[in-house]
Amino acid sequence: MKIPKHDVAVVGIGQTKFRSKRRDVNIPEMIYEAVKMALDDAQLEPKEIDAVIIGNMDHFEGINFSELLCGIEAAPGYLKPVVKVATGGTTGSSLAICGYHNVASGIYNNVLVVGWEKLNEGGATTGIITAFDPVWERPSLAGALGPLALMAGMYSAKYGITPEQAAKVTVKNRSNAANNPFAHLQMPNITIDYVMSSQMISYPLRLHDCCPQSEGACALIYANEQETKKITDNPAWVHAVETAHYYTFGTDDKMFDLPTATIASKKAYKKAGISNPVKDLDVAEIYEPTSWSELSWTEALGFCKPGEGGKLLDEEITQMSGELPVNPSGGVLSTNPIGATALVRVAEAAIQIMGRGEKRQVPDVEKALAMGFGGSLWTEIMILGKNPMR
Amino acid sequence: MSKNRKLKKDFFEIKWKTDLPYRYSIGKLAVKFFEELKVNKKILGSKCPKCEKVHFPPRAVCADCLVEMKIDDMVELPPKGTLEGFTVVNYPFTDPSTGGIRPFPYGYALFKLDGADTYTMHFVDETDVSKMKIGQRVEAVFSEERKGDLSADIPYFRIIKEEE
Numbered sequence: 001m002k003i004p005k006h007d008v009a010v011v012g013i014g015q016t017k018f019r020s021k022r023r024d025v026n027i028p029e030m031i032y033e034a035v036k037m038a039l040d041d042a043q044l045e046p047k048e049i050d051a052v053i054i055g056n057m058d059h060f061e062g063i064n065f066s067e068l069l070c071g072i073e074a075a076p077g078y079l080k081p082v083v084k085v086a087t088g089g090t091t092g093s094s095l096a097i098c099g100y101h102n103v104a105s106g107i108y109n110n111v112l113v114v115g116w117e118k119l120n121e122g123g124a125t126t127g128i129i130t131a132f133d134p135v136w137e138r139p140s141l142a143g144a145l146g147p148l149a150l151m152a153g154m155y156s157a158k159y160g161i162t163p164e165q166a167a168k169v170t171v172k173n174r175s176n177a178a179n180n181p182f183a184h185l186q187m188p189n190i191t192i193d194y195v196m197s198s199q200m201i202s203y204p205l206r207l208h209d210c211c212p213q214s215e216g217a218c219a220l221i222y223a224n225e226q227e228t229k230k231i232t233d234n235p236a237w238v239h240a241v242e243t244a245h246y247y248t249f250g251t252d253d254k255m256f257d258l259p260t261a262t263i264a265s266k267k268a269y270k271k272a273g274i275s276n277p278v279k280d281l282d283v284a285e286i287y288e289p290t291s292w293s294e295l296s297w298t299e300a301l302g303f304c305k306p307g308e309g310g311k312l313l314d315e316e317i318t319q320m321s322g323e324l325p326v327n328p329s330g331g332v333l334s335t336n337p338i339g340a341t342a343l344v345r346v347a348e349a350a351i352q353i354m355g356r357g358e359k360r361q362v363p364d365v366e367k368a369l370a371m372g373f374g375g376s377l378w379t380e381i382m383i384l385g386k387n388p389m390r
Numbered sequence: 391m392s393k394n395r396k397l398k399k400d401f402f403e404i405k406w407k408t409d410l411p412y413r414y415s416i417g418k419l420a421v422k423f424f425e426e427l428k429v430n431k432k433i434l435g436s437k438c439p440k441c442e443k444v445h446f447p448p449r450a451v452c453a454d455c456l457v458e459m460k461i462d463d464m465v466e467l468p469p470k471g472t473l474e475g476f477t478v479v480n481y482p483f484t485d486p487s488t489g490g491i492r493p494f495p496y497g498y499a500l501f502k503l504d505g506a507d508t509y510t511m512h513f514v515d516e517t518d519v520s521k522m523k524i525g526q527r528v529e530a531v532f533s534e535e536r537k538g539d540l541s542a543d544i545p546y547f548r549i550i551k552e553e554e
Protein backbone atom coordinates (compact mmCIF):
# COMPACT_ATOMS: atom_id res chain seq x y z
CA MET A 1 0.00 0.00 0.00
CA LYS A 2 1.39 3.39 -1.03
CA ILE A 3 1.46 6.01 1.72
CA PRO A 4 0.15 9.42 0.56
CA LYS A 5 2.63 12.29 0.85
CA HIS A 6 0.19 14.50 2.74
CA ASP A 7 -2.70 14.21 5.13
CA VAL A 8 -5.67 15.94 3.54
CA ALA A 9 -8.71 17.53 5.14
CA VAL A 10 -12.02 18.98 4.02
CA VAL A 11 -11.78 22.62 5.16
CA GLY A 12 -14.70 24.27 3.38
CA ILE A 13 -18.20 23.10 2.45
CA GLY A 14 -20.91 24.70 0.34
CA GLN A 15 -24.21 23.42 -0.96
CA THR A 16 -27.30 25.00 -2.41
CA LYS A 17 -30.82 24.28 -1.23
CA PHE A 18 -31.82 21.41 -3.56
CA ARG A 19 -35.13 21.68 -5.40
CA SER A 20 -36.84 20.11 -8.37
CA LYS A 21 -36.47 23.36 -10.33
CA ARG A 22 -34.16 26.35 -9.94
CA ARG A 23 -35.70 28.50 -12.64
CA ASP A 24 -34.38 31.63 -10.93
CA VAL A 25 -30.74 30.88 -11.86
CA ASN A 26 -28.78 29.53 -14.82
CA ILE A 27 -26.13 26.83 -14.37
CA PRO A 28 -23.12 29.10 -13.58
CA GLU A 29 -25.22 31.19 -11.19
CA MET A 30 -26.30 28.04 -9.38
CA ILE A 31 -22.73 26.72 -9.13
CA TYR A 32 -21.50 30.06 -7.84
CA GLU A 33 -23.83 29.82 -4.83
CA ALA A 34 -22.15 26.60 -3.63
CA VAL A 35 -18.63 27.79 -4.53
CA LYS A 36 -19.06 31.11 -2.70
CA MET A 37 -20.39 29.30 0.36
CA ALA A 38 -17.40 26.92 0.42
CA LEU A 39 -14.91 29.81 -0.01
CA ASP A 40 -16.60 31.79 2.77
CA ASP A 41 -16.64 28.70 4.97
CA ALA A 42 -12.86 28.29 4.56
CA GLN A 43 -12.36 32.07 4.60
CA LEU A 44 -10.35 31.83 1.38
CA GLU A 45 -10.20 34.32 -1.50
CA PRO A 46 -10.71 32.89 -5.01
CA LYS A 47 -7.07 33.72 -5.84
CA GLU A 48 -5.88 31.48 -2.99
CA ILE A 49 -7.32 28.34 -4.63
CA ASP A 50 -4.64 26.30 -6.44
CA ALA A 51 -6.79 24.26 -8.82
CA VAL A 52 -10.41 23.48 -9.62
CA ILE A 53 -12.06 20.18 -10.50
CA ILE A 54 -15.62 20.34 -11.75
CA GLY A 55 -18.03 17.48 -12.21
CA ASN A 56 -21.38 16.90 -13.84
CA MET A 57 -23.02 14.81 -16.52
CA ASP A 58 -23.32 17.75 -18.85
CA HIS A 59 -25.02 15.93 -21.71
CA PHE A 60 -27.99 15.30 -19.38
CA GLU A 61 -28.66 19.02 -19.81
CA GLY A 62 -27.63 19.05 -23.46
CA ILE A 63 -24.47 21.08 -22.88
CA ASN A 64 -20.88 20.03 -23.42
CA PHE A 65 -17.46 21.24 -22.36
CA SER A 66 -18.83 22.71 -19.16
CA GLU A 67 -15.27 23.59 -18.12
CA LEU A 68 -15.73 26.68 -20.28
CA LEU A 69 -19.21 27.57 -19.14
CA CYS A 70 -18.81 26.76 -15.48
CA GLY A 71 -15.19 26.26 -14.49
CA ILE A 72 -14.14 29.85 -15.10
CA GLU A 73 -17.18 32.02 -14.53
CA ALA A 74 -18.74 30.23 -11.60
CA ALA A 75 -15.83 28.44 -9.97
CA PRO A 76 -12.51 30.23 -9.32
CA GLY A 77 -10.81 28.68 -12.37
CA TYR A 78 -9.52 31.88 -14.00
CA LEU A 79 -5.82 31.39 -14.88
CA LYS A 80 -5.79 28.06 -13.02
CA PRO A 81 -5.87 24.38 -13.91
CA VAL A 82 -9.49 23.27 -14.41
CA VAL A 83 -10.51 19.75 -15.30
CA LYS A 84 -13.85 17.99 -15.46
CA VAL A 85 -14.79 14.58 -14.11
CA ALA A 86 -17.88 12.76 -15.37
CA THR A 87 -18.45 9.17 -14.22
CA GLY A 88 -22.24 8.92 -14.06
CA GLY A 89 -23.72 8.55 -10.59
CA THR A 90 -20.25 8.37 -9.08
CA THR A 91 -19.33 11.78 -10.56
CA GLY A 92 -19.47 13.43 -7.14
CA SER A 93 -17.37 10.76 -5.42
CA SER A 94 -14.89 10.71 -8.31
CA LEU A 95 -14.62 14.47 -7.87
CA ALA A 96 -14.04 14.01 -4.15
CA ILE A 97 -11.38 11.37 -4.76
CA CYS A 98 -9.63 13.34 -7.55
CA GLY A 99 -9.53 16.42 -5.33
CA TYR A 100 -8.07 14.33 -2.52
CA HIS A 101 -5.38 12.75 -4.74
CA ASN A 102 -4.29 16.13 -6.11
CA VAL A 103 -3.55 17.38 -2.59
CA ALA A 104 -2.37 14.08 -1.01
CA SER A 105 0.23 13.69 -3.79
CA GLY A 106 1.71 17.11 -3.06
CA ILE A 107 0.80 18.57 -6.46
CA TYR A 108 -1.37 21.30 -4.92
CA ASN A 109 -1.71 22.70 -1.42
CA ASN A 110 -5.45 23.04 -1.88
CA VAL A 111 -8.10 22.14 -4.45
CA LEU A 112 -11.71 23.21 -4.85
CA VAL A 113 -14.12 20.65 -6.26
CA VAL A 114 -17.65 21.42 -7.37
CA GLY A 115 -20.37 19.14 -8.72
CA TRP A 116 -23.86 20.01 -9.92
CA GLU A 117 -26.82 19.01 -11.98
CA LYS A 118 -29.78 20.97 -13.28
CA LEU A 119 -31.86 17.97 -14.23
CA ASN A 120 -35.06 19.67 -15.19
CA GLU A 121 -33.28 21.52 -17.99
CA GLY A 122 -32.97 18.18 -19.77
CA GLY A 123 -34.34 14.73 -19.13
CA ALA A 124 -32.41 12.48 -16.77
CA THR A 125 -33.82 9.23 -18.17
CA THR A 126 -33.13 10.29 -21.75
CA GLY A 127 -29.65 11.50 -20.80
CA ILE A 128 -28.86 8.29 -18.94
CA ILE A 129 -29.91 6.20 -21.96
CA THR A 130 -27.43 8.11 -24.14
CA ALA A 131 -24.66 7.18 -21.69
CA PHE A 132 -25.08 3.53 -22.76
CA ASP A 133 -24.19 1.53 -25.85
CA PRO A 134 -26.27 2.77 -28.79
CA VAL A 135 -26.61 -0.65 -30.42
CA TRP A 136 -26.94 -3.14 -27.59
CA GLU A 137 -28.23 -1.29 -24.56
CA ARG A 138 -30.27 1.74 -25.59
CA PRO A 139 -33.23 0.03 -27.29
CA SER A 140 -34.75 -1.45 -24.12
CA LEU A 141 -32.97 0.58 -21.42
CA ALA A 142 -35.31 2.87 -19.48
CA GLY A 143 -32.66 5.04 -17.82
CA ALA A 144 -31.62 4.06 -14.32
CA LEU A 145 -34.95 2.95 -12.87
CA GLY A 146 -35.49 -0.04 -15.19
CA PRO A 147 -32.23 -1.77 -14.16
CA LEU A 148 -32.73 -0.71 -10.52
CA ALA A 149 -36.17 -2.36 -10.66
CA LEU A 150 -34.58 -5.56 -12.01
CA MET A 151 -32.05 -5.44 -9.18
CA ALA A 152 -34.75 -4.88 -6.54
CA GLY A 153 -36.80 -7.78 -7.88
CA MET A 154 -33.83 -10.15 -7.93
CA TYR A 155 -32.76 -9.05 -4.45
CA SER A 156 -36.26 -9.51 -3.08
CA ALA A 157 -36.63 -12.94 -4.73
CA LYS A 158 -33.31 -14.15 -3.34
CA TYR A 159 -33.66 -12.95 0.25
CA GLY A 160 -37.39 -12.47 0.82
CA ILE A 161 -37.05 -8.73 1.45
CA THR A 162 -40.56 -7.21 1.56
CA PRO A 163 -42.03 -4.02 0.05
CA GLU A 164 -42.79 -2.91 3.64
CA GLN A 165 -39.11 -3.10 4.54
CA ALA A 166 -38.24 -1.07 1.44
CA ALA A 167 -40.94 1.50 2.27
CA LYS A 168 -39.44 1.89 5.75
CA VAL A 169 -36.20 3.11 4.14
CA THR A 170 -38.06 5.93 2.38
CA VAL A 171 -39.85 6.80 5.62
CA LYS A 172 -36.53 6.88 7.52
CA ASN A 173 -34.66 8.93 4.92
CA ARG A 174 -37.37 11.46 4.06
CA SER A 175 -38.12 12.08 7.73
CA ASN A 176 -34.39 12.54 8.30
CA ALA A 177 -34.45 15.01 5.38
CA ALA A 178 -36.87 17.18 7.34
CA ASN A 179 -33.91 17.93 9.66
CA ASN A 180 -31.67 18.96 6.73
CA PRO A 181 -32.32 22.49 5.45
CA PHE A 182 -30.62 21.68 2.11
CA ALA A 183 -32.63 18.50 1.34
CA HIS A 184 -35.06 18.48 -1.57
CA LEU A 185 -37.92 16.21 -0.38
CA GLN A 186 -38.57 16.86 3.29
CA MET A 187 -41.46 14.73 4.53
CA PRO A 188 -41.59 14.64 8.35
CA ASN A 189 -44.99 12.90 8.42
CA ILE A 190 -44.46 10.32 5.68
CA THR A 191 -45.90 6.85 6.40
CA ILE A 192 -45.28 3.32 5.12
CA ASP A 193 -48.83 3.28 3.69
CA TYR A 194 -48.17 6.48 1.76
CA VAL A 195 -45.08 4.94 0.12
CA MET A 196 -46.81 1.60 -0.55
CA SER A 197 -49.88 3.18 -2.11
CA SER A 198 -47.90 5.38 -4.52
CA GLN A 199 -47.94 4.61 -8.24
CA MET A 200 -46.09 1.53 -9.51
CA ILE A 201 -43.29 2.99 -11.64
CA SER A 202 -41.41 -0.18 -12.54
CA TYR A 203 -42.30 -3.27 -10.49
CA PRO A 204 -41.40 -3.59 -7.59
CA LEU A 205 -40.48 0.11 -7.48
CA ARG A 206 -43.24 2.53 -6.56
CA LEU A 207 -42.91 6.28 -7.02
CA HIS A 208 -41.77 6.83 -3.43
CA ASP A 209 -39.27 3.96 -3.58
CA CYS A 210 -37.35 6.12 -6.08
CA CYS A 211 -35.07 9.14 -5.74
CA PRO A 212 -36.25 12.48 -7.12
CA GLN A 213 -34.60 14.59 -9.82
CA SER A 214 -33.02 17.58 -8.16
CA GLU A 215 -31.27 20.78 -9.13
CA GLY A 216 -28.39 22.16 -7.12
CA ALA A 217 -24.64 22.21 -6.55
CA CYS A 218 -22.15 21.16 -3.91
CA ALA A 219 -18.56 22.39 -3.42
CA LEU A 220 -15.74 21.23 -1.16
CA ILE A 221 -12.28 22.62 -0.47
CA TYR A 222 -9.44 20.25 0.41
CA ALA A 223 -6.16 21.35 1.98
CA ASN A 224 -2.96 19.65 3.10
CA GLU A 225 -1.96 19.59 6.79
CA GLN A 226 0.02 22.90 6.71
CA GLU A 227 -2.81 24.85 5.02
CA THR A 228 -5.48 23.16 7.11
CA LYS A 229 -3.82 24.46 10.30
CA LYS A 230 -4.11 28.03 8.97
CA ILE A 231 -7.75 27.63 7.90
CA THR A 232 -9.60 25.77 10.66
CA ASP A 233 -9.22 23.87 13.90
CA ASN A 234 -12.26 21.77 12.99
CA PRO A 235 -11.54 19.99 9.71
CA ALA A 236 -12.64 16.53 8.54
CA TRP A 237 -9.61 14.41 7.66
CA VAL A 238 -9.63 11.93 4.81
CA HIS A 239 -8.63 8.49 6.08
CA ALA A 240 -9.17 6.36 2.99
CA VAL A 241 -10.46 6.55 -0.56
CA GLU A 242 -11.22 3.58 -2.76
CA THR A 243 -12.68 3.07 -6.22
CA ALA A 244 -13.98 -0.14 -7.77
CA HIS A 245 -15.07 0.25 -11.36
CA TYR A 246 -16.72 -2.81 -12.79
CA TYR A 247 -17.55 -4.19 -16.22
CA THR A 248 -18.72 -2.11 -19.14
CA PHE A 249 -22.29 -3.35 -19.48
CA GLY A 250 -24.56 -3.52 -16.46
CA THR A 251 -25.62 -6.93 -17.74
CA ASP A 252 -22.11 -8.39 -17.74
CA ASP A 253 -22.89 -9.73 -14.29
CA LYS A 254 -26.06 -10.62 -12.42
CA MET A 255 -26.27 -7.03 -11.20
CA PHE A 256 -28.20 -7.11 -7.96
CA ASP A 257 -25.88 -7.22 -4.95
CA LEU A 258 -23.31 -4.58 -6.00
CA PRO A 259 -20.01 -6.53 -5.68
CA THR A 260 -18.05 -3.31 -6.23
CA ALA A 261 -19.33 -1.97 -2.89
CA THR A 262 -17.95 -5.03 -1.14
CA ILE A 263 -14.61 -4.80 -2.97
CA ALA A 264 -14.16 -1.04 -2.40
CA SER A 265 -15.36 -0.98 1.21
CA LYS A 266 -13.15 -3.90 2.29
CA LYS A 267 -10.06 -2.13 0.93
CA ALA A 268 -11.10 1.19 2.47
CA TYR A 269 -11.77 -0.39 5.88
CA LYS A 270 -8.31 -1.94 5.83
CA LYS A 271 -6.66 1.41 5.05
CA ALA A 272 -8.67 3.21 7.74
CA GLY A 273 -8.14 0.52 10.39
CA ILE A 274 -11.81 -0.46 10.56
CA SER A 275 -12.46 -4.06 11.52
CA ASN A 276 -16.17 -3.88 12.34
CA PRO A 277 -17.91 -1.15 10.32
CA VAL A 278 -21.05 -1.01 12.50
CA LYS A 279 -18.96 -0.50 15.66
CA ASP A 280 -16.05 1.48 14.22
CA LEU A 281 -18.02 3.88 12.00
CA ASP A 282 -20.29 6.46 13.65
CA VAL A 283 -22.35 7.45 10.62
CA ALA A 284 -22.69 6.53 6.94
CA GLU A 285 -23.93 8.59 4.02
CA ILE A 286 -24.63 6.09 1.28
CA TYR A 287 -25.82 6.47 -2.31
CA GLU A 288 -29.23 4.75 -2.38
CA PRO A 289 -31.07 5.52 -5.63
CA THR A 290 -34.03 3.42 -4.43
CA SER A 291 -35.35 2.27 -1.07
CA TRP A 292 -34.51 -1.32 -2.02
CA SER A 293 -30.94 -0.42 -2.86
CA GLU A 294 -30.24 0.99 0.62
CA LEU A 295 -31.10 -2.41 2.11
CA SER A 296 -28.90 -4.20 -0.42
CA TRP A 297 -26.00 -1.71 -0.18
CA THR A 298 -25.88 -1.99 3.64
CA GLU A 299 -25.18 -5.70 3.08
CA ALA A 300 -22.58 -5.04 0.38
CA LEU A 301 -20.83 -2.53 2.67
CA GLY A 302 -20.54 -5.20 5.36
CA PHE A 303 -22.93 -3.53 7.86
CA CYS A 304 -24.67 -6.92 8.04
CA LYS A 305 -24.57 -10.31 6.35
CA PRO A 306 -25.99 -10.87 2.84
CA GLY A 307 -29.77 -11.03 3.03
CA GLU A 308 -29.95 -9.22 6.39
CA GLY A 309 -30.43 -5.65 5.15
CA GLY A 310 -34.10 -5.77 6.09
CA LYS A 311 -33.28 -7.12 9.54
CA LEU A 312 -30.66 -4.40 10.07
CA LEU A 313 -33.34 -1.79 9.40
CA ASP A 314 -36.01 -3.58 11.45
CA GLU A 315 -33.58 -3.62 14.40
CA GLU A 316 -33.29 0.18 13.99
CA ILE A 317 -29.50 0.07 13.71
CA THR A 318 -29.53 2.49 10.75
CA GLN A 319 -32.05 4.90 12.33
CA MET A 320 -30.87 8.25 13.75
CA SER A 321 -30.93 6.72 17.25
CA GLY A 322 -29.25 3.48 16.14
CA GLU A 323 -25.70 2.20 16.39
CA LEU A 324 -24.84 3.27 12.82
CA PRO A 325 -27.21 5.94 11.47
CA VAL A 326 -27.41 5.73 7.68
CA ASN A 327 -28.24 8.90 5.73
CA PRO A 328 -29.06 11.48 8.44
CA SER A 329 -29.17 14.00 5.57
CA GLY A 330 -32.08 12.18 3.96
CA GLY A 331 -29.85 10.50 1.42
CA VAL A 332 -30.42 10.18 -2.30
CA LEU A 333 -34.09 9.24 -1.81
CA SER A 334 -34.55 12.85 -0.73
CA THR A 335 -32.05 14.69 -2.93
CA ASN A 336 -30.55 13.66 -6.27
CA PRO A 337 -28.69 16.29 -8.32
CA ILE A 338 -26.69 13.59 -10.15
CA GLY A 339 -23.26 15.27 -10.61
CA ALA A 340 -23.44 16.55 -7.03
CA THR A 341 -25.20 13.60 -5.37
CA ALA A 342 -22.14 11.60 -4.32
CA LEU A 343 -20.26 14.79 -3.37
CA VAL A 344 -23.16 15.64 -1.05
CA ARG A 345 -22.51 12.28 0.65
CA VAL A 346 -18.90 13.39 1.33
CA ALA A 347 -20.01 16.89 2.37
CA GLU A 348 -22.58 15.48 4.79
CA ALA A 349 -20.05 12.98 6.20
CA ALA A 350 -17.65 15.91 6.76
CA ILE A 351 -20.42 17.98 8.39
CA GLN A 352 -21.05 15.08 10.81
CA ILE A 353 -17.31 14.87 11.66
CA MET A 354 -17.20 18.64 12.25
CA GLY A 355 -20.31 18.45 14.47
CA ARG A 356 -22.07 21.05 12.33
CA GLY A 357 -25.15 18.98 11.46
CA GLU A 358 -27.53 20.86 13.79
CA LYS A 359 -30.86 18.97 13.82
CA ARG A 360 -29.42 16.11 11.74
CA GLN A 361 -26.22 15.78 13.83
CA VAL A 362 -25.32 12.34 15.17
CA PRO A 363 -23.60 12.71 18.59
CA ASP A 364 -19.80 12.32 18.86
CA VAL A 365 -18.88 11.36 15.30
CA GLU A 366 -15.24 10.27 15.01
CA LYS A 367 -15.44 8.28 11.76
CA ALA A 368 -17.82 8.61 8.84
CA LEU A 369 -18.27 6.77 5.56
CA ALA A 370 -19.39 8.32 2.28
CA MET A 371 -20.34 6.19 -0.73
CA GLY A 372 -20.88 6.90 -4.42
CA PHE A 373 -22.73 4.54 -6.78
CA GLY A 374 -23.20 4.78 -10.50
CA GLY A 375 -21.76 4.03 -13.90
CA SER A 376 -22.20 0.39 -14.62
CA LEU A 377 -22.51 -0.75 -10.99
CA TRP A 378 -19.47 1.25 -9.87
CA THR A 379 -18.73 2.11 -6.24
CA GLU A 380 -16.50 4.68 -4.60
CA ILE A 381 -15.83 5.02 -0.89
CA MET A 382 -14.36 7.78 1.23
CA ILE A 383 -13.78 7.44 4.96
CA LEU A 384 -13.38 10.63 6.99
CA GLY A 385 -12.16 11.05 10.55
CA LYS A 386 -11.95 13.62 13.34
CA ASN A 387 -8.16 13.30 13.57
CA PRO A 388 -5.45 13.00 10.92
CA MET A 389 -4.29 9.47 10.09
CA ARG A 390 -0.78 10.19 11.45
CA MET B 391 -52.76 24.32 -11.45
CA SER B 392 -52.57 27.73 -9.87
CA LYS B 393 -48.96 26.97 -8.94
CA ASN B 394 -48.09 26.25 -12.59
CA ARG B 395 -49.79 29.38 -13.76
CA LYS B 396 -47.84 31.36 -11.21
CA LEU B 397 -44.54 29.88 -12.47
CA LYS B 398 -45.40 30.77 -16.06
CA LYS B 399 -46.10 34.31 -14.99
CA ASP B 400 -42.98 34.67 -12.90
CA PHE B 401 -40.38 33.29 -15.29
CA PHE B 402 -39.29 34.50 -18.69
CA GLU B 403 -38.95 31.46 -20.93
CA ILE B 404 -37.44 30.88 -24.37
CA LYS B 405 -38.38 27.55 -25.98
CA TRP B 406 -36.87 25.75 -28.91
CA LYS B 407 -36.55 22.22 -30.18
CA THR B 408 -33.25 20.79 -31.35
CA ASP B 409 -32.54 17.86 -33.67
CA LEU B 410 -29.11 16.35 -33.01
CA PRO B 411 -28.39 13.55 -35.52
CA TYR B 412 -25.57 11.08 -34.75
CA ARG B 413 -24.03 8.20 -36.70
CA TYR B 414 -22.25 5.45 -34.76
CA SER B 415 -19.66 2.95 -35.91
CA ILE B 416 -20.92 -0.29 -34.43
CA GLY B 417 -17.66 -2.29 -34.59
CA LYS B 418 -16.47 -5.31 -36.53
CA LEU B 419 -18.16 -7.94 -34.36
CA ALA B 420 -21.51 -6.18 -34.43
CA VAL B 421 -21.36 -6.00 -38.24
CA LYS B 422 -20.92 -9.79 -38.36
CA PHE B 423 -23.66 -10.25 -35.75
CA PHE B 424 -26.19 -8.23 -37.73
CA GLU B 425 -25.25 -9.88 -41.04
CA GLU B 426 -25.89 -13.33 -39.55
CA LEU B 427 -29.06 -12.15 -37.82
CA LYS B 428 -30.42 -10.62 -41.00
CA VAL B 429 -29.55 -13.40 -43.45
CA ASN B 430 -29.53 -16.58 -41.34
CA LYS B 431 -31.60 -15.76 -38.19
CA LYS B 432 -28.54 -16.67 -36.16
CA ILE B 433 -27.45 -15.18 -32.82
CA LEU B 434 -23.69 -14.89 -32.34
CA GLY B 435 -21.73 -14.21 -29.19
CA SER B 436 -17.96 -13.94 -28.80
CA LYS B 437 -15.74 -16.37 -26.88
CA CYS B 438 -12.52 -15.26 -25.20
CA PRO B 439 -9.65 -17.34 -26.64
CA LYS B 440 -7.93 -17.22 -23.24
CA CYS B 441 -10.57 -17.81 -20.53
CA GLU B 442 -13.30 -19.14 -22.85
CA LYS B 443 -15.93 -16.82 -21.33
CA VAL B 444 -18.78 -16.45 -23.83
CA HIS B 445 -19.97 -12.87 -24.15
CA PHE B 446 -23.42 -12.02 -25.37
CA PRO B 447 -23.89 -9.37 -26.68
CA PRO B 448 -20.60 -10.06 -28.52
CA ARG B 449 -17.70 -7.95 -27.31
CA ALA B 450 -14.37 -7.12 -28.94
CA VAL B 451 -12.32 -7.32 -25.73
CA CYS B 452 -12.65 -9.67 -22.76
CA ALA B 453 -12.56 -7.33 -19.77
CA ASP B 454 -11.25 -10.07 -17.46
CA CYS B 455 -8.25 -10.96 -19.69
CA LEU B 456 -7.87 -7.80 -21.79
CA VAL B 457 -7.64 -10.11 -24.80
CA GLU B 458 -9.13 -9.22 -28.17
CA MET B 459 -11.89 -11.37 -29.62
CA LYS B 460 -12.05 -11.48 -33.41
CA ILE B 461 -14.70 -12.62 -35.89
CA ASP B 462 -13.18 -16.11 -35.73
CA ASP B 463 -13.93 -16.12 -32.00
CA MET B 464 -17.66 -15.65 -32.59
CA VAL B 465 -19.87 -18.58 -31.62
CA GLU B 466 -23.49 -19.34 -32.41
CA LEU B 467 -25.89 -19.33 -29.46
CA PRO B 468 -29.35 -20.87 -29.32
CA PRO B 469 -32.22 -18.34 -29.31
CA LYS B 470 -33.36 -19.60 -25.90
CA GLY B 471 -32.42 -18.61 -22.41
CA THR B 472 -33.52 -18.25 -18.79
CA LEU B 473 -35.14 -15.25 -17.11
CA GLU B 474 -33.02 -13.85 -14.26
CA GLY B 475 -34.92 -10.65 -13.48
CA PHE B 476 -37.92 -8.74 -14.81
CA THR B 477 -39.94 -5.57 -14.49
CA VAL B 478 -42.62 -3.65 -16.33
CA VAL B 479 -41.50 -0.15 -17.24
CA ASN B 480 -44.46 2.08 -16.55
CA TYR B 481 -43.29 5.67 -16.87
CA PRO B 482 -42.96 8.13 -19.75
CA PHE B 483 -39.64 9.38 -21.10
CA THR B 484 -38.17 10.64 -24.33
CA ASP B 485 -36.40 7.90 -26.26
CA PRO B 486 -33.14 9.40 -27.56
CA SER B 487 -33.28 7.10 -30.60
CA THR B 488 -36.57 8.55 -31.85
CA GLY B 489 -37.02 11.88 -30.09
CA GLY B 490 -40.54 10.75 -29.11
CA ILE B 491 -41.98 9.20 -25.96
CA ARG B 492 -41.12 5.48 -25.83
CA PRO B 493 -44.38 3.48 -25.75
CA PHE B 494 -45.14 2.11 -22.28
CA PRO B 495 -45.86 -0.02 -20.29
CA TYR B 496 -43.41 -2.60 -21.58
CA GLY B 497 -41.91 -5.79 -20.23
CA TYR B 498 -38.18 -5.53 -19.67
CA ALA B 499 -35.99 -8.39 -18.49
CA LEU B 500 -32.54 -9.63 -17.70
CA PHE B 501 -31.84 -13.12 -18.99
CA LYS B 502 -29.01 -15.41 -19.94
CA LEU B 503 -28.89 -17.16 -23.28
CA ASP B 504 -28.03 -20.84 -23.08
CA GLY B 505 -24.29 -21.19 -23.50
CA ALA B 506 -23.51 -17.53 -22.67
CA ASP B 507 -21.63 -16.45 -19.55
CA THR B 508 -22.89 -12.86 -19.50
CA TYR B 509 -26.44 -11.59 -19.21
CA THR B 510 -28.60 -9.68 -21.67
CA MET B 511 -31.46 -7.22 -21.31
CA HIS B 512 -34.27 -6.87 -23.80
CA PHE B 513 -38.01 -6.45 -24.20
CA VAL B 514 -40.28 -9.33 -23.15
CA ASP B 515 -43.86 -9.91 -24.36
CA GLU B 516 -45.49 -9.68 -20.94
CA THR B 517 -46.75 -6.69 -18.95
CA ASP B 518 -48.42 -8.65 -16.14
CA VAL B 519 -45.77 -9.19 -13.46
CA SER B 520 -47.83 -11.95 -11.85
CA LYS B 521 -47.16 -14.03 -14.98
CA MET B 522 -43.38 -13.61 -14.79
CA LYS B 523 -41.05 -15.60 -12.62
CA ILE B 524 -37.28 -15.83 -12.25
CA GLY B 525 -36.15 -19.10 -13.85
CA GLN B 526 -38.73 -19.05 -16.65
CA ARG B 527 -37.52 -20.01 -20.12
CA VAL B 528 -37.50 -17.33 -22.81
CA GLU B 529 -37.10 -17.46 -26.58
CA ALA B 530 -36.13 -14.83 -29.16
CA VAL B 531 -38.89 -13.85 -31.56
CA PHE B 532 -37.50 -12.86 -34.97
CA SER B 533 -39.15 -10.50 -37.45
CA GLU B 534 -39.92 -12.02 -40.83
CA GLU B 535 -38.20 -9.15 -42.62
CA ARG B 536 -34.97 -8.34 -40.86
CA LYS B 537 -32.97 -5.22 -41.58
CA GLY B 538 -29.98 -5.37 -39.24
CA ASP B 539 -31.41 -3.52 -36.22
CA LEU B 540 -31.68 -5.24 -32.83
CA SER B 541 -35.10 -4.07 -31.70
CA ALA B 542 -36.59 -4.35 -35.21
CA ASP B 543 -35.16 -7.81 -35.96
CA ILE B 544 -35.74 -9.30 -32.48
CA PRO B 545 -38.58 -7.10 -31.22
CA TYR B 546 -38.87 -9.08 -28.01
CA PHE B 547 -38.26 -12.35 -26.19
CA ARG B 548 -41.28 -14.55 -25.64
CA ILE B 549 -41.84 -16.18 -22.27
CA ILE B 550 -42.25 -19.92 -22.85
CA LYS B 551 -45.17 -20.78 -20.57
CA GLU B 552 -44.14 -24.42 -20.23
CA GLU B 553 -41.23 -26.15 -21.88
CA GLU B 554 -42.83 -26.69 -25.30
